[in-house]
Amino acid sequence: MNTRRPVAILGGQRIPFARQNTAYTRATNLEMLTATLDALVKRFNLEGQRLGEVAAGAVLKHTRDFNLTREAVLASQLAPQTPAYDVQQACATSVETAILVGNKIGMGQIEVGIAGGVDSSSDAPVALSESYRQLILALNRAKTGSERLRILAGFRPAMFRPSVPNVNERRTGLSMGEHCELMVKQWGITREAQDELALASHRNAIAAYDEGFYDDLVVPFRGLQRDNNLRADSSMEKLARLKPAFDKTSGHGSLTAGNSTPLTDGAAAILLASTEWADLHGIRPQAWLVDAETAAVEYAGPNAEGLLMAPAYAVPRLLERNGLSLQDFDYYDIHEAFAGQVLCTLKAWEDADYCRERLGLTQALGRIDRSKLNVRGGSVGLGHPFAATGARILGSMAKQLMLHRNRTGKPARALVSVCAAGGLGVTAILEA
Structure with missing residues (x-):
């Protein structure tokens, strides 16, 4: 009988995230992913080494990139004997790649691997009609x-006439933003609350950069030193002046360009390993990938749920399996596809009727301490290259847990939650 081994996150690396059609207009997914892999290789002295595997992927991908991750490995400084493959689970792609690589390490099938993701909205594929x-x-x-x-x-x-790609839901024809508008109306989320969370996303990220938190996580690429979506001069007054982006006709739209993620280019990756491999190479793990859970919701039909509510279902199952409550975490990183989507999820966990009727619980999961939420910035401020966001979150959170442990001498725990198109959600527990 197999016994699962601990899975260590040794560290993460990424290139700065860039708004669509800015710094990376001419950068391909292959170039961005290769640069990110090489940054990780350099940081951990992996030049010429054969790893157990590399798993990554992209949401917006050209047909020429059918083997994107393998081509990136071959173009990198890793040994060409390193196996590689693509994964695509929309915005949750690189959390899923981390789970896949982590599970193989946990089962003893491999000792070390890289999980990541990349996306370019600037170099999106344009198909024939x-x-x-x-x-x-x-x-x-x-x-x-x-x-x-x-x-x-x-x-x-x-x-x-070309067929320009979009990320509208096939079953409804609605964009993710339009779906989120329905969610915030259903849950009574105010425009002000969304703008407050968006402002915190920018301010927390800027403070993290100023403190040097991202110095060893983000490597320059194409002349960019840091994420170019960040707005140091953002304010509630400026956010309030923005017009609705998705519901422009009803007079009640509350999602704007300011409280939604921008279309973004970028790549991110993390190095995972067994304890034995980490010890052999003299690398101290930053955190442990303890467990993960996925979920899906029906978002069209008589029993439709909000498109981005799947993490609300995944988290209770994850907590129960690990004997934890929602409050047993030092940090929470909930992917901000939209500020409103985060607030809907939090409100659902606080709602006793929803938790009983939808989640099958006996009581509400309860509130979280908002000061522990997205403490180093979130996707609204940093940007959101679809497949890269999960690895960005895992890499940053692993470092945050390490710093907490080093500062306090006590263990720390984090909950990661990522919603995804198609009514999907992936969640994970990290510990240091």
């Missing part, structure tokens, strides 16, 4: 010249 694509496929199948002429006769100039 469906009618033009079908015409080309039909031409390829044609056997005779007359068949080809007949097919070409069906060509129309309008077929050249």
Whole structure:
């Protein structure tokens, strides 16, 4: 019978996150992921080493990048004998890659691996229109010249209109922001509360940079030194002047460009290992990846739940399995797809009826100490390259736990929660 071994997070690395169409307009997913892997390789002296595996992925990916992570490994300073593969679970991608790599370490199948993610909204794939694509496929199948002429006769100039990618939900046709508008209306989340959380996201991140917290986590890339979405001059007054971004007609829209994540380019990765591997290489773990839980909700139909509410379901199962309450954490990092989505989740955990009827609990999970939430900034301030955000959170939280342990001499625990498109959610417990 297999006994699970502890899984150590040794450290994280990322490039600065850049708003769409700014510093990384010409940077590809492959270039950004390779730069991030090499930064991790340099930090931990992994040049030429064969690791157990590397798992990463991207949400917006060109067909040429069908083997993106493997190509990044081959372009990096890692040994080419290092296996690699792609994963895609929308915004939760690199939390999922950490779980996959961590589970293999825990089972003793590998000793060390890298988990990460990358996304470029600037270099998003642009596809042919469906009618033009079908015409080309039909031409390829044609056997005779007359068949080809007949097919070409069906060509129309309008077929050249490209199919621009979007992240709207296929089952509803609504964007994530439109879904979140429905959620905040359902839960009665005010515009002011959303703006307050958004402002804290910027201020906490800026303070972290000023304190040097990100000095060894973020490596310069393409001339960028830090995340360029951060606004040191942001204020409640400025946020209040922004117009609704998703519900522009009802007069009741509360999600704006200021309290929502921007489209972002970037990459992040973390190094995970067994205790034995860490000891052999003289590296002290920053934190332990203790456990994880995923969930999914039905977001279309008679029993529809809010699109981004899946973490509300995952967390109670995770807590029960580990004998913990929601208050048994020193830090919480809840991914801010939107400030309103975070507030909906927190309010759901505080609602006794919701916890009984939806989550199957006997009572509300209760409130958390908001001063422990996203203490080094969140996705609204830092930016959100879809597949990279999970690794950004895990890398930062592992360091935060290490600093807490070093400062107080006491163990520390963190809860990580990431919502994702498709009604998905991934959560994890970290300890130091």
